[in-house]
Amino acid sequence: MDVFALQDRARRSSRLLVALYLLLVVALIAAVDQLLRLAIGVEPGPALRGAIAGGLALLILGGSLWRLQQLRRWGGAGVLTALGARRVTAADPDPLLKRLHNVVEEMAIAAGLPVPAVYLIDDSAINALAAGFGPQDAAIGVTRGALELLDRDELQGVVAHEFAHILNGDMRLNLRLIGLQHGLLMLQLLGRHLALAAPRARRQAAGLYALGFALQTLGLLGAIAGGLLRAAVSRQREFLADAAAVQFTRQPQGIAGALKKIGGWVVGSRLGVPGAQALAHCFIAEAVGRLSSGLLATHPPLSRRIRRLDPHWDGRYPSVQREPRRAAAAPAAGRRHAAPPAPGGGRRRPGRRRLRRRASGRGAPTAGGLARNVARRRPRPPRRPGGDPGAGRRSRRRRRRPAGTRRRHARAPPAPALAGSLPAYAARCRAGNPGRAARPRRGTDPRRRPHRALGMGPAPAR
C-alpha cells in the first residue's frame, strides 16, 4: 500500500473543494450585484460595484478565517476531553482498555504513523472518532459500547478506519470546510442587520428591507450549498477510510463485522454525549440522530458501506447483546436497551421514539461501565423543580418549557467529574455560534435555526 499516493489523492480533492467553494463565493457576489440594482433601482458606477464586490469577498473570507482561527484551538486531545472522554494509557489494568491500547499501537505500525493519544468515550453506542489536525496531535476515542461489543478483529477494523482519517487529513479538511461555510453565513448575518436597520433609515426603507431579506436568503442558500458540499465530501471520505482500513488490516471482515454490529445494536452508533454534532464527520458512523440520511448525512448508509466491503452480505444485521457477565451486573437498569431487536430478522434500526427517548434522557456522561451508562438514561430528572413527574415521559413537542423558565436552570447539574470541562466546551460552542452571538432571540427553539440544521454549530450544550 502506498500511503503517500493516498495522501496525494486526498490533497487533490481538497484543492477541488476549495475551488468549488470559491466558485460559490463568486456566484453569490454576482447575485448580490444583480440584487442591488433590482432592490434600490439605481445603476451604481463600476467603482462602487467593485467596492461592494470587494467588501463582500472580504466579509466572507474574513468570516471563514475568523471561524477557522477559533477551531484551531481544538487540538486532538482537547476535543476528546470536551466530549467527556478519558485518557487510556498502556498501563491500564482494565483488560478491555489494555486491549484497546494494544490495538491502537498495532494499527500505528500498520499505518506507519506515530501512536496517537487514546481515549475512552463512556457511551453505550458503538462508535469511534479521530480528532486533531494531523498525525502529530491526533487522538483516537472509542466508546465503551464498541469495546464491549466488538471482538478484537472488529475493533482493529474500527481503529484502522480512524487511522485512515488521520492519514488522509480528513479532520483538518473538515474543520476548514466548517470555517468556509461560516463565511457564507456571514452574508446572511449582514442581510439580517440590514433588514433590522431598515425602519430607522426613512428613505429607501422598503428597498433596504428587501435587500436585507434577499441577502439573508442568498446567504442561507450559500450556507446550505456549503453544507451539502461538506456532507458530500464527508461521505466520500468514509468510503476511502473503509478501504484504507482494509488495506491496513489486510482483511475486510473486521470493519464489515463492526458495521454490521452497529446495525444490529439497538443503540446503534448514536452518542448520548452533548457536543457530538460538530464532530459528526470524525466518527466511524452517524453520531447524531438528526438528518442521518439523505444529502446532509455525514456518512453513507451503513448497508452500502457493508456491501462495498462484503458483496455477499445477506442484508441482515446480527442481533447484538451484551455479555451476560456485564448484563448481570445491572439486571434492572439495562433491560430497556439490552432487549433484543424486534422480531423480523433483527433489521430494525432504532426508531424515532427510541432515539427521542435517548435524546431526552441524555445527561452528562459519568464514569462507569456500559450498564451504568444505559442506566443513567433511564431516570430522568424533572424538567423544572416541582414539575409533574410525568413530564419527562411526554414527547419533545409537549415538553416545551413554560414561558419564563429557562431550560438551563431546570436541568440536572452535570456530573462532578466533568464540571470543569463541559461548561468550558459549552461556552466555546456559544462563542463560536453566530446566531446566538449576533442576536439572542427569545422563544425560538435553537434546534430550529438553520445553521444548526446544517451541522455548523455543535449540538445544543445542555
Place this chain on the structure above:
Amino acid sequence: MSDWIVPGLLAALAVYLVYVYNHLVTLKNRYRNAFAQIDVQLKRRHDLIPNLIETAKAYLKHERETLERVTEARNAAAAQLRRAEGNPGAAAVMAELAGAEAALGEALGRFQVVVEAYPELKADQNMRQLFEELTSTENRIAFARQAYNDAVMLFNTFRQSFPPVLFAGLFGFREDAAPLEFADREAIQAAPQVRF
C-alpha cells in the same frame, strides 16, 4: 541556439541522476527503518516468552518438554535476530531469521494447545494478560512485516524500472532487497490432500 542544446541536455541528465540517486537512498532507508520496526516487535516477543513460561510452570508440571521447546526456539530466534540486525535485506540471513521465527511460532502454537487443556491456567489473570500481549505482539509483527515488505517492494520496483536500472548498479545499489517470506511456503504450495 544550438550552443545551448548539449550543455542543457547534460544539465538535465545530471539533475535526473541526482534524483535517481536520492530516491534510491530514500527507499533504501525506508525499508531499513521498516526492518527496525520488525526488529523491535520480535524483541518484544522474545522478552515476553520467559514471563509466559514462568507463569505457566506452576500449572504445567507434566509438560516440561513443551516448555523447554518454546525456550529453545526462543533462544535460537533471538540469536538469528542479532545476526540479521547487522545486515537487513540480505536474502540468506532473512531466510534463516524467517525460519527461526516460524519455529518459535510453531512451538508457541503447541504451547497454546497445551494451555487449552488446563482450565485453571487459562483462567489465571496473569496468563490472560500475557496471552493478550502475545496476540498483540503477533499482530504487530505481522503488520511490521507487511510494512517492511511494502517498502522492499517499492525499492525493488524503482531499482528495476527503466531508466533507473541503468544507473542503480553504478550508484552501488546492485542487489534487490529481500522481502520476508512464509517459512512454511512448501506447505502452502502443496495441494491440500483430501481423503475419504
